[in-house]
Amino acid sequence: MVKIKLLLNVLTVCIAVVGYLPLQPYLGPFARVFLPGALLLGLYLQWKERPLSARVLTPSSIILFLFFAYGFRMDRLVPVTADLLVVFLGVRLLGERSGRNSLQVFALSLFCLAASSLYSLSELFLVYLLLLLLLLAVSLVVLTFHSHDPDIVLPRDQAKTVLSVSTLIPVASLPLLLFFFLILPRTQYPLWNFATGQAGKKTGFSDVVKPGETSTVAEVKGVVLRAICSKVPEQQLYWRGIVLNGFKEDAWVRLPPPREFQLPPKGETLSQEIYPEPSQSIYLPALNVASAISGVRNEKTPDGVFTGRGRLDKRVKYNAESVLSDVVQVKGGIDRDFYLKLPANVPDRMRAKGRELNRPGIPAAERMRLLERFFHEQKLSYATTRLPVGADPLGSFLFDKRRGNCEYFASCYALLLRLAGVPSRLVGGYRGGTYNAMGGYYLVTEEMAHVWVEAYLDGVGWQFVDPSAWAIGLPRPNERAGALRMYLDAAGFYWNKAVVTYDLEMQMDLVRSAGNKARNIRLPAGTARMLATLLIALLPVAALLAWYLRRPGSAEERVLKRMLRAVEKRHPGEARGNEGLFELAARLNDSEFRQFVSLYGDAVYRDRHLNREELARLDEIIRKHRQHGS
């Protein structure tokens, strides 16, 4: 026995929760607490069967409305509305469960879910939406019972039928959903967050490198970008974002780079399809070294940095062409003076070390080797905590504490190179990436931000060096992510790819690439032959089976089938199941059929086969029957 009242109660609570949850992170503190409280209190009141009357609820609604309206400003339109929606929802839950109240709860929940889409376009929205649709459909059906008689009680199996049938309603509407998805306009960024600029967090590498500011680098695990490309050797996974080439006081910053002409690196081109997370950054990272980027309007600076024309504050994608190379050749040399400038303060210990190397007679490559040996000898270790701070953080890193992160390694090395007379610059970006085999893409997160060095050698060009690699105990990038996390990430990725940044062209692309992938499947050698043999072996079996299943009946069977078909044509829908032939013929009062039956029955019910002459006569009767019929 199922009480409809109880069922409706449970459904209403579920709907309110589904409406509240997606909006919850964006609510004000009062509204955030008010709804769960109201929910519990409402349940208690329902249980005691003493719901608050409208005489209490309506004035309190008005008071709450005034309270929130007081805090209303034009730029707080959405937060105030969201809070109000949730508070009203809570108030409704306190009242009695009449049809009207339930419908209001349903509508408010739907509005709450809609409001949440102003803040975020995560794939969870779809989950909540489908859940809410399902619950609403069931609840509306249950509500019709409830409005008929609130105390109605259904037997268990009947309730089951009602529930299962009403669940089918939203399922049936799914194709419609798909259709609307195709035609309705959409936004690629959450409207409210975009307008206020809250979501645009500053991510990834910084455009200022100044070690010694803090003693601890906080680990943030936000996603920076996802890049669809083939798998790349771990030691070559460097995502180039920015080049820092000068100083502002003691900090490495980016100055307008001097004119130089980089030759395109030689080697195999690797294409990537990159989906950066929305951010305030203008730099477009790609695998080191990128030669071209397309898909967004961008500009390439002489030092191989790509900048977008605008901020990447909505979901976009771009394609990059890279060659995994350690060297970038430059035609016609570089502005040596620019790349040899020093900061305002250079620690004495470092200046001495630089002078030691900067002697005529030692070629630049040798100086780099010596410096590398020096780094090794210092036994520096990689760390992100208890970093050297103070007046001379670099000197402290090199000679005293001997621990630091990539910023220490890179800026020390680049500075020492400049002191030693080798032009150098810092390159900021990301190192590593978690390969999601399911989606075929690299996932690059915030904590993979990295800085390395490029040194200029005459006749070679800009040479890639990662001094952090010389550290003792360099943490191996976390190659394996949890399988579940990978699946979830892939789901979110595809949601963004197929739904949020959907356009028809891209959809076609997806289909095409799927087709290509299917075409490129390589089967192990011999598979084709084995399959063919198997098929040939199965063919007779299948043929035999087919013949057995639809083997031609006896002559009697066939002629009867034809007659019955003709009869069905003349008397459509009149033949009932399990009726004798004579009986049918008499009932239909069909003279040709009667003739047929008497001739046919005389053979079949007398245990003999129809002879040729009889068959001919039966055929004649059928022919006549058809003529008369038409």
Place this chain on the structure above:
Amino acid sequence: MLKKLAKVDEINAVLTKLSSQHLKGKHRALKLCLMALLSGGHVLLEDIPGLGKTTMALAFASALGLSFGRVQCTSDLLPSDITGLSIYDRTEGRFNFIKGPIFNNIVLIDEINRAMPKTQSALLEAMEERRVTVEGVTYRLPDPFLVLATQNPVEQVGTYPLPESQMDRFLIRTGIGYPPEEIEKEILKQGSIRDDILRIPALVRHEDLVEAIRTVAGEVYIGDKVTDYVYSIIRATRNHPLILTGLSTRGGISLVEAAKAAAYLHERAFVAPEDVRDVAHAVCPHRLIFRPEHEGVDKEQILNAILKEIPLPVT
């Protein structure tokens, strides 16, 4: 064209004439009686009094030109009241056998369940054997021979209901049922037609009737497919969960014989499955013995359900 069955037109003409002129609304019962006559069986009419059982039997006998005898059963009816007895003839100085009512072609046994078992038993024996032995002398009963026994299903006091085993002796058990409204009104206007019926001329010659009976027995063919169908009905009644005892072999034989008669009346020299199915309603139900806990259920409904399950063989 197919070979015509002997005398089938004449027999069907009797049926048509009787049911359209004299016995309106009793077509089904008449047809079943005729089938029983043609296949040498007997009929148990089970219905309330006053629906024209006697009238029908009389008209049937007159129209076929057959002799008619009637026995009204009472609890003190003796077997010799039916079979007849020897009476001493003083002038000739010997016993003469005076034939009882059973020595007629058509015998109406009214309210058979009022007779005591001894009398019932004698009667049933005569039906089965088609002869009567009185004081050591065996007398053959006339041919054709048909017993129409009636039984009142409502009365209970002072009756000896026929046991199931003896019900089996009747080929067909049927009711007559109230006539349709129009016909009943017409009957009300006309009043009883008992006198008219006695004046119905014979519509068929005796030789023709005998030949028809011989044709049904000898020339109507039952094929394998229909035999299979009959057997599947028998098996279904034996395996049915509500039924204690299904159709016996005698029941099966009766079903086939009745079906043959039905096929004959449909002018066919072979039995079609629908003949079997149509007569099954009259032939089978009274032979089924239900489990004690299910005695109340309607036997015909169960049989209908069984028949609906078994497909008619058409190829």
